[in-house]
Amino acid sequence: MNRVVVTGLGPVSSIGIGVSAFTDGLREGRSGISPIRSFDASGFPHRNAGEVPGFRPEALLRRIDPARWGRSGQFAAAAARLALADSGLDPATVAVDRAGVVVGTTSGESVVVEAVTAQQVEAGFGGMDPDLLRQVPAGRLAHAVSTELELAGESLTLATACSASNYAIGYAYDTLATGEADVMFAGGADSVCRWAHAGFFRLGALTADACSPFDRDRSGILTGEGGAILMLETLEHARHRGARIYAEVLGYGLNCDANHPVAPDRASIAACMRAAHRNASIKPEDVDYICAHGTGTPANDSVEAQAIFDVFGDRVPPVSSIKSMIGHTMGAASGFGAIAGTLAIAHGFLPPTINWANPDPALVGLDPVPNTARQASVRVVQNNGFAFGGNNAIVLIGAVE
Amino acid sequence: MTGVVITGWSTVSPAGVGRAALAAAAATVPAVATVPAAATVPVGASAGGGWPVEPLPAAPVDVTALSDEPLPTTTGHALVDFDVRAHLGRKGTSFYDRATALAVVACGDALRDAAVQVDDGNRARLGVVLGTSLGSFRSTSDYTRETLVQDKPYLVNPVLFPNTVMNCAAGQAAIRHGLRGVNATVATGPLAFLDALRYGTNAIARGYVDAMLVGAVEEFSPHRAWTTSLTGQPVPTGEAAAVFLLARADQSGWVGPRREAEVLALATAYGPGGGPAADRALTGCVTRAVRRAGIDPAEITCVFTGETGPEDTDEFAPACAALGHVPARMRVSRLFGRCDAATGGLALATFLAAPPTDAAGRLALLTARSPDGGTAVAIVRGWPDAGPADR
Numbered sequence: 001m002n003r004v005v006v007t008g009l010g011p012v013s014s015i016g017i018g019v020s021a022f023t024d025g026l027r028e029g030r031s032g033i034s035p036i037r038s039f040d041a042s043g044f045p046h047r048n049a050g051e052v053p054g055f056r057p058e059a060l061l062r063r064i065d066p067a068r069w070g071r072s073g074q075f076a077a078a079a080a081r082l083a084l085a086d087s088g089l090d091p092a093t094v095a096v097d098r099a100g101v102v103v104g105t106t107s108g109e110s111v112v113v114e115a116v117t118a119q120q121v122e123a124g125f126g127g128m129d130p131d132l133l134r135q136v137p138a139g140r141l142a143h144a145v146s147t148e149l150e151l152a153g154e155s156l157t158l159a160t161a162c163s164a165s166n167y168a169i170g171y172a173y174d175t176l177a178t179g180e181a182d183v184m185f186a187g188g189a190d191s192v193c194r195w196a197h198a199g200f201f202r203l204g205a206l207t208a209d210a211c212s213p214f215d216r217d218r219s220g221i222l223t224g225e226g227g228a229i230l231m232l233e234t235l236e237h238a239r240h241r242g243a244r245i246y247a248e249v250l251g252y253g254l255n256c257d258a259n260h261p262v263a264p265d266r267a268s269i270a271a272c273m274r275a276a277h278r279n280a281s282i283k284p285e286d287v288d289y290i291c292a293h294g295t296g297t298p299a300n301d302s303v304e305a306q307a308i309f310d311v312f313g314d315r316v317p318p319v320s321s322i323k324s325m326i327g328h329t330m331g332a333a334s335g336f337g338a339i340a341g342t343l344a345i346a347h348g349f350l351p352p353t354i355n356w357a358n359p360d361p362a363l364v365g366l367d368p369v370p371n372t373a374r375q376a377s378v379r380v381v382q383n384n385g386f387a388f389g390g391n392n393a394i395v396l397i398g399a400v401e
Numbered sequence: 402m403t404g405v406v407i408t409g410w411s412t413v414s415p416a417g418v419g420r421a422a423l424a425a426a427a428a429t430v431p432a433v434a435t436v437p438a439a440a441t442v443p444v445g446a447s448a449g450g451g452w453p454v455e456p457l458p459a460a461p462v463d464v465t466a467l468s469d470e471p472l473p474t475t476t477g478h479a480l481v482d483f484d485v486r487a488h489l490g491r492k493g494t495s496f497y498d499r500a501t502a503l504a505v506v507a508c509g510d511a512l513r514d515a516a517v518q519v520d521d522g523n524r525a526r527l528g529v530v531l532g533t534s535l536g537s538f539r540s541t542s543d544y545t546r547e548t549l550v551q552d553k554p555y556l557v558n559p560v561l562f563p564n565t566v567m568n569c570a571a572g573q574a575a576i577r578h579g580l581r582g583v584n585a586t587v588a589t590g591p592l593a594f595l596d597a598l599r600y601g602t603n604a605i606a607r608g609y610v611d612a613m614l615v616g617a618v619e620e621f622s623p624h625r626a627w628t629t630s631l632t633g634q635p636v637p638t639g640e641a642a643a644v645f646l647l648a649r650a651d652q653s654g655w656v657g658p659r660r661e662a663e664v665l666a667l668a669t670a671y672g673p674g675g676g677p678a679a680d681r682a683l684t685g686c687v688t689r690a691v692r693r694a695g696i697d698p699a700e701i702t703c704v705f706t707g708e709t710g711p712e713d714t715d716e717f718a719p720a721c722a723a724l725g726h727v728p729a730r731m732r733v734s735r736l737f738g739r740c741d742a743a744t745g746g747l748a749l750a751t752f753l754a755a756p757p758t759d760a761a762g763r764l765a766l767l768t769a770r771s772p773d774g775g776t777a778v779a780i781v782r783g784w785p786d787a788g789p790a791d792r
Contacts, residue, residue, distance in 0.1 A: 097685060143673075156600075171600065
């Protein structure tokens, strides 16, 4: 089996576009939350989200025409373009059919679906624009990346909701470990949209202004968006080209609650952590930092923390949630977590949980790295991702030994 | 060789529920031998008849009962009288959308067909992966429609919110059947079944699970029917769920005595533009798959393609070029309509449902191509004990 390493990072986020700006955002504990501009939110009681208003696809994309691809595909392609640039890889040195992409998503081209639905409301079903209908399939998220970077290998979109980036990283890791490919781009993308905003609001899971995971008074998520792509390659390939290596993907674990469509399950999440540790050949005490799913809902953070206590006992590493800064970016969320975890290892710091004011008496023993980034030596990061449908996915990332 | 075998399956299709319904439909459709157009026959290859004989297109049925909205045409390929409650009861099914219902029923029937009893001793080692284009287009579009037409944009039904997420069917299949292993959804449209086959095979080969339900689903809806019409697709809209139980051949507890087929090799690639680059992606996949399968390409007697148009040889021609001969071709969209993600699953089911022609087993190549340039192929060996005679 090949070892698999991270050599390029491509965040397109509300706290920064590109690895340098994103790293600064994490270190400063920046908030990317702003009043919603991508749709008319005036009828909603809550009107904030983690949009990426500074996203100018034409400034980042070289090959795909933004008019022909949906917003989520554009996020994915732009993030992959940034990851490639960050890696220093000369694409001409890679056999094109040995390079592929796996993109995770929750809602795919949600903005396109909303546009054709508005046309339906306006003019009936026959009024839907055929060109937009051709942009609706979710598989185009991966295809946007393949087209943008001229990759001829696998082009796969995984739609496992809010843990989808971890699924994508895991599957790309398998592809590299088993020798199917030399280079893989993996992560996720999603766009802020009306229907998710409405759905989370009606579930009682949407907060008003600031997401405050692990705080006693936390009251929900803020929806977010963006693209988060990591460039992975085999260790051998990276060393042969003299690449700068950020970290190693140690392994991952997946399981399913098979219990409730939306409520998280403590025992199942703990079982997923144990599976991930086993597959990565590490022990709980090896983990220096947990990049939490940490949505900021009372239920998620409580269940996630209890599962961490179950697995880690009295040696619980620091646990922070970058969703406090960028909101819940859905299918991109665990991709941003993986990028943050990789940066934690590479630069020796823990990203903070911002908006944190009061300890939760039910979560005694949990260190959320409140409000301010912290210098720390980080060898192993556990990146948590959970989702509707009980789709749990956890990736372990480590310093290269 | 993947070492992964298929031990049971089911489809819910316009033909009905279960393998017997599909086998009967495929057998009763009048058949004609299709001779590929001269242009599709690669130089130096001999044109062959082979097995099986491709049926004439099936007649679509009246689908107006499936939509309150006007439809672009009154007919399509759907299981119009499908009622999830008849199969699963009322409890837990009342908020299923149609795609979820089709998939959950097919998963249950595939488990039965494979004689798998799910219990606390094995449920963590059994998973499910389903293919789709975008989940339920109808559920998603209807949800966002509510935000536009209600007095307040947030007056949506929270219980229906999970139906807007593309992993709804796989998540509900896990809940209904108690499947705690790897649970995944691949959303690559026409490629999705073959991509799911690859995903599930990998999950087994890597040891994350012992067995996987692998399938794909598309529902009939006005949203898909209008998409078919407005984008000028040549065949009527169809719907289906097709699900297979895959397990490692060396896991006797899962495989039991019945082995219907072996997944020999899978390959995927990307070649946009629809021209020579796209053809190269497919020929490259076939060549890689043949090599991995360790077979003589002359042994492949049939290519199951996702092609829909009568003159369409976008998959068959490059496949023949890579194989070096012209096997028989089967286009399942002629029987089941445009089923997008479910197409590959219907192809595999049709292959396994056909009566075996000899005792040695037979090899099929399954191909898929997406409009953007995605390509996937599979090589499957059907064993002599496959087919309806086994049941």
